[in-house]
Amino acid sequence: xxxxxxxxxGMPLAIRRVVTGHDTRGASEVxxxxxxxxxxxxxxxxxxxxxxVWASAPVPGxxxxxxxxxxxxxxxxxxxxxxxxxxxxxxPDSVFAAREFEPAAAAAENLAVSPGLAECFEPDGMHATPxxxxxxxxxxxxxxxxxxxxxxxxxxxxxxxxxxxxxxWRNKSERPATLAFVLIGASAAAxxxxxxxxxxxxx
Numbered sequence: 001x002x003x004x005x006x007x008x009x010g011m012p013l014a015i016r017r018v019v020t021g022h023d024t025r026g027a028s029e030v031x032x033x034x035x036x037x038x039x040x041x042x043x044x045x046x047x048x049x050x051x052x053v054w055a056s057a058p059v060p061g062x063x064x065x066x067x068x069x070x071x072x073x074x075x076x077x078x079x080x081x082x083x084x085x086x087x088x089x090x091x092p093d094s095v096f097a098a099r100e101f102e103p104a105a106a107a108a109e110n111l112a113v114s115p116g117l118a119e120c121f122e123p124d125g126m127h128a129t130p131x132x133x134x135x136x137x138x139x140x141x142x143x144x145x146x147x148x149x150x151x152x153x154x155x156x157x158x159x160x161x162x163x164x165x166x167x168x169w170r171n172k173s174e175r176p177a178t179l180a181f182v183l184i185g186a187s188a189a190a191x192x193x194x195x196x197x198x199x200x201x202x203x
Contacts, residue, residue: 010089010139010140010175010176010177010178011049011087011089011138011139011178013039013041013049013051014035014036014039015035015036015039015051015087016033016034016035017032017033017034017035017036017053017054018030018032018033019031019032019033019054019064019068020064021063021064021066022063022064026063031064031066032066032068034068036051036052036053036070036087037052037068037070037071038050038051038052038070038071038073039051039052040113042106042109042110042113043109044101044102044105044106044108044109045091045095045096045101045106045109045110046091046095047089047090047091047092047095047176048088048089048090048091048095049088049089049178050086050088050113050114051086051087051088052070052073052076052084052085052086053070053085053086053087054069054070054083054084054085055069055070055073055078055082055083055084055085056069056078056082056083057069057081057082058078058079058080058081058082058185059081074115074116075115075116075117076114076115076116076117076118076183077116077117077120077129077130077131077183077185078131078183078184078185079185080130080185080186080187081184081185082184082185083182083183083184083185084181084182084183085180085181085182086180086181086182086183087138087178087179087180087181088178088179088181089176089177089178090140090142090169090171090176090177090178090179091171091176092171092172092173092174092175092176093170093171093172094174103123107121117129124168125168125169125170126145126166126167126168127166127167127168128164128165128166128167129164129183130164130185130186130187131164131183131184131185131186132161132162132163132164132183132184132186133160133161133162133181133182133183133184134159134160134161134162134181134182134184135159135160135161135162135179135180135181136157136158136159136179136180137154137155137156137157137158137159137177137178137179138156138157138178138179138180139156139176139177139178140156140171140173140175140176140177140178141153141154141155141156141171141173141177142154142169142170142171142173142177142179143169143170143171143172144160144162144167144168144169144170145167145168145169145170146165146166146167147165147166151170163186164186
């Protein structure tokens with residue numbers, strides 16, 4: 001299938017999503033075989049695409065009830081224990097530097113497309129969420145910028161494990177970059193004592 005992106009590069013807007021479940025006899029089957037319903041190609045950020053693939057509650061129930069949870073998601077930031085699976089295509093940074101770029105219109109569109117997440121963004125794209133994130137570079141290359149100008153270059157198939165840090169994604173290349181993200185809602189309640197539960201017992 002040809003790419004739906006105007007550049008003709010990278011991952012298309014419309015991707016196939018296969019979800020498994022069980023039939024009435026308890027045998028495994030494909031329960032859903034569709035496109036990703038919460039997919040959006042930004043009008044005010046040319047080349048940027050958001051795709052909410054799936055969402056889960058803090059304690060997912062099995063067997064799968066056959067209902068797609070993504071259309072009713074009110075926040076792209078999950079509550080503690082919940083998850084969000086996103087695939088995002090980032091255009092080159094030159095898009096944001098273009099004379100015709102309208103930051104206010106782009107921000108308003110992001111609020112409509114990515115509720116809960118868009119509110120976390122600062123004007124320069126830096127943001128932090130109360131989540132632990134797994135990120136995989138599916139296509140292209142991108143830089144993750146952290147505080148004090150710290151920046152790390154990531155190439156195709158490289159991964160990031162992110163622990164609620166303030167960050168921004170910078171595409172300094174000349175072509176789109178597509179990343180897959182799994183956001184896991186976290187709790188910072190124990191940050192001052194034992195920030196991570198490693199499964200070990202502490203006396």
